[in-house]
Amino acid sequence: xxxxxxxxxxxxxxxxxxxxxxxxxxxxxxxxxxxxxxxxxxxxxxxxxxxxxxxxxxxxxxxxxxxxxxxxxxxxxxxxxxxxxxxxxxxxxxxxxxxxxxxxxxxxxxxxxxxxxxxxxxxxxxxxxxxxxxxxxxxxxxxxxxxxxxxxxxxxxxxxxxxxxxxxxxxxxxxxxxxxxxxxxxxxxxxxxxxxxxxxxxxxxxxxxxxxxxxxxxxxxxxxxxxxxxxxxxxxxxxxxxxxxxxxxxxxxxxxxxxxxxxxxxxxxxxxxxxxxxxxxxxxxxxxxxxxxxxxxxxxxxxxxxxxxxxxxxxxxxxxxxxxxxxxxxxxxxxxxxxxxxxxxxxxxxxxxxxxxxxxxxxxxxxxxxxxxxxxxxxxxxxxxxxxxxxxxxxxxxxxxxxxxxxxxxxxxxx
Ligand code: SAJ
Numbered sequence: 001x002x003x004x005x006x007x008x009x010x011x012x013x014x015x016x017x018x019x020x021x022x023x024x025x026x027x028x029x030x031x032x033x034x035x036x037x038x039x040x041x042x043x044x045x046x047x048x049x050x051x052x053x054x055x056x057x058x059x060x061x062x063x064x065x066x067x068x069x070x071x072x073x074x075x076x077x078x079x080x081x082x083x084x085x086x087x088x089x090x091x092x093x094x095x096x097x098x099x100x101x102x103x104x105x106x107x108x109x110x111x112x113x114x115x116x117x118x119x120x121x122x123x124x125x126x127x128x129x130x131x132x133x134x135x136x137x138x139x140x141x142x143x144x145x146x147x148x149x150x151x152x153x154x155x156x157x158x159x160x161x162x163x164x165x166x167x168x169x170x171x172x173x174x175x176x177x178x179x180x181x182x183x184x185x186x187x188x189x190x191x192x193x194x195x196x197x198x199x200x201x202x203x204x205x206x207x208x209x210x211x212x213x214x215x216x217x218x219x220x221x222x223x224x225x226x227x228x229x230x231x232x233x234x235x236x237x238x239x240x241x242x243x244x245x246x247x248x249x250x251x252x253x254x255x256x257x258x259x260x261x262x263x264x265x266x267x268x269x270x271x272x273x274x275x276x277x278x279x280x281x282x283x284x285x286x287x288x289x290x291x292x293x294x295x296x297x298x299x300x301x302x303x304x305x306x307x308x309x310x311x312x313x314x315x316x317x318x319x320x321x322x323x324x325x326x327x328x329x330x331x332x333x334x335x336x337x338x339x340x341x342x343x344x345x346x347x348x349x350x351x352x353x354x355x356x357x358x359x360x361x362x363x364x365x366x367x368x369x370x371x372x373x374x375x376x377x378x379x380x381x382x383x384x385x386x387x388x389x390x391x392x393x394x395x396x397x398x399x400x401x402x403x404x405x406x407x408x409x410x411x412x413x414x415x
Contacts, residue, residue: 112150178208319389
């Protein structure tokens, strides 16, 4: 099969929908598949169910050209791109149930010759698991043409795009493609070449799986170093922002920024897949996770110490998102900090300011001493101001609005 022109993209989330839209806008016939009927309806109207710059234009354009449609039913296609969640379970091993469910829906549609691509971030061995699972369901097919039976081509092509820049990075980033066979890798490369202007680098599936996990672990380890420096500097009475700025003048030093902890659905999750695969060996990676996971509690204790003499302090907390200028609260350390502050500071009033959300998330909505407020009045009422996210709007706060208040700036914007 050389020319793929019908593609099914399974999972219309942060990665699946942009991938479906960009393939469709390059002339392919794309069907997006999702279990959520609201998502399907919204895409078929040409709408996007979450915030991502430029995505809405791609989706509405592709839907109006009839190159993109969404459905809850798996169609027959020449290529299937699986972009479903791979969350971790309570023991922090990966939950592959969404991949299994996608394979069960794809298997009856296969005739032989199709390409099946796993895009979801996955522990090493998952692409092989997917391939084996498919041929178990379809013993008339093979992964390598053995016994003269028709083959299906299975590959891993992990996404590496940054939320907030997805439509740009889908086109410009280099991609890694790992095939269960060399033919599968080549076929996947030809499909991604339709929109990817970066290099497309071929390898085996397990190496491609690890490459994705390693990229996010590399960032996690480096952020942990910065977070550890911030805790050490605080103990020694040193300004960590000045320290890092100075050290980064060295030509081979590039320290990342400390923060209130690491959030999002990738960097706080993916390293655990490596740790689960090699628990004895992945010691630095585990320590980095633990260091970053400990940072929210360190911030809570810092605020509590500053307010130890107050009976009923008012605290303005600035930011809930997991990073600047987005509305995404997934795994956000800021949400944990507010929840724990609310319990720790008995009798306190916590005014949360998050310009990117309309209401508090479920974990905070039930807490009697936590409310969502506007910036000006919250600052005016506060005994302490705790900055958790470096949203642009917070950078415009005037110094006078903060004078006389206890400040905990976890992002260094008032440095
Ligand atoms: N953070 C810091 N200090 C820093 C940089 C980040 O504390 O110096 C924190 C952020 O505040 C945030 C967390 O780390 O809480 C993660 O933010 P991020 O911008 O580093 O990354 P994500 O999660 O938005 O996207 C990452 C990217 N991976 C890498 O840069 C190696 C992206 O390219 C991946 O595609 C994405 O994960 C993913 O989907 O895996």
